Amino acid sequence: MQEEVVTRAATLAEIAQEAGVSAPTVSKVLNGRADVAPATRERVEGLLLRHGYRRRGGGRVSPLLELVFHELESAWAVEVIRGVENAAREEGLSIVLSESAGRLSPGQSWVDGVLARRPTGVVLVLSGLDRSQREQLAGRGIPFVVMDPAGDPGRDVPAVGTTNWDGGLAATRHLLDLGHRRIGLIGGPARMMCSRARTDGYRAALDIAGVPYDPELVRAGDFHHESGRRAGLELLTLPDRPTAVFAGNDLQALGLYEAARELGLRIPEDLSVVGFDDLPLARWVGPPLTTVRQPLTEMAETAARLVIDLARGGRPGNLRVDLATSLVERGSTAPPATG
Incomplete structure (x- = not known):
């Protein structure tokens, strides 16, 4: 009979030991204090994220990926959901679906819900976040990635699109x-x-x-x-x-x-x-x-993996990823009729 493996959250003292710093230093990083050396902060933040902690407000991260659609349409959305699910399943994460009702950025009630749920990360489809929303998520250490952005997401915003x-x-x-x-x-x-x-x-x-x-x-x-x-x-x-x-x-x-x-x-x-x-x-x-x-499914999976990597403290070399399109010839095209 296979023995059941039980995992537990690492304590701040254990994270401090792993990072080679004091417990008060870990507490400063967790609470967003500025009096920590940049290299130390980066090392500690990576460990906090790996063990499921968030800065400013503390607390454990929920094993969720937020998936936000500009409009939730069945045929198109199913392909996107399938891709995000592929990545989430491997990481033991669940998906929360929401829709911005055609708006280019979701409303404040959505942001309040995300801050309360503390997901691992957010994938936004054909939408984005305004400056205030971005600052709110960043303040809680919640990373986000935009898939197929409706407008210019900005140089510092991770985005996945197609050609x-x-x-x-x-x-x-x-x-x-x-x-x-x-x-x-x-x-x-x-x-x-x-x-x-x-x-x-x-x-x-x-x-x-x-x-x-x-x-x-x-x-x-x-x-x-x-x-x-x-x-x-x-x-x-x-x-x-x-x-x-x-x-x-x-x-x-x-x-x-x-x-x-x-x-x-x-x-x-x-x-x-x-x-x-x-x-x-x-x-x-x-x-x-x-x-x-x-490649909608591949685009969505790429976006989900990117946000998971960011949540773990990863630093991707390229914040913009464009996957290739390809023409698929079938029976709806032919030379024009003559005469």
Whole structure:
């Protein structure tokens, strides 16, 4: 019979002995006192974090990862949750989910809840923290990482993203290589960095190919299915409609599918469509969707591992990580019809 192993928290005296300092010095670091040498502070903070203590207010760290979504959408969010869960499971951590209801930063009530829960760390998806919120978390030693930041997170903010510009370029170049020249775009919200980058990649591909940018072929969406449908109906009823459309994400691409069906257009015979994300449903729609794969699960897992490393006192050499996108060709794209 295997013997059960019982662990206990290290005392401050044991941490002091391990760090080679006095117990009062450990107490000063734990309570945020300034009269400690920087090298000593760093060594003690690393040990405090490893053993689950937090500065300023003391107390044990909860074995939790806070996962905050800009909007909690099922298909997209499931891939992110899966990645965070992969990392959390290995560390014996649980996940707390919350949503900022479309705001670029969560409200003060969320911050108050985090400070009360004292999680190991926070992963924010398509959102961020304002200066006051950042200072509050830093004051309690709670690290955070932004995944796919909506705006510029700042040089000192750890962030994990993907090569959105490259993805927009690859999607549009694929359609150009098939022979399309009237290529529409259904972009995402202009305030989001990922959306702007994908649009810039679209424009760059047109410019490289010598195809003039036509604003009449561009519509703004909100990354939801219905906005893809509405924008699709507008584009596909133009007097000189596009023969292909790059949708800013897979949900908008599916909305475009619906618009094409309503107008009696066939995909890809009458209209080629490229999405962005490569959600599992992209493989099962008819026809299967050509799309740009952004590795959502890997991005989320990377963000979770980064925040866990920060909680242990790690000092990553690079605070910005961008994982590569790739084009996945399926049945929704073909050369334009002739005649």
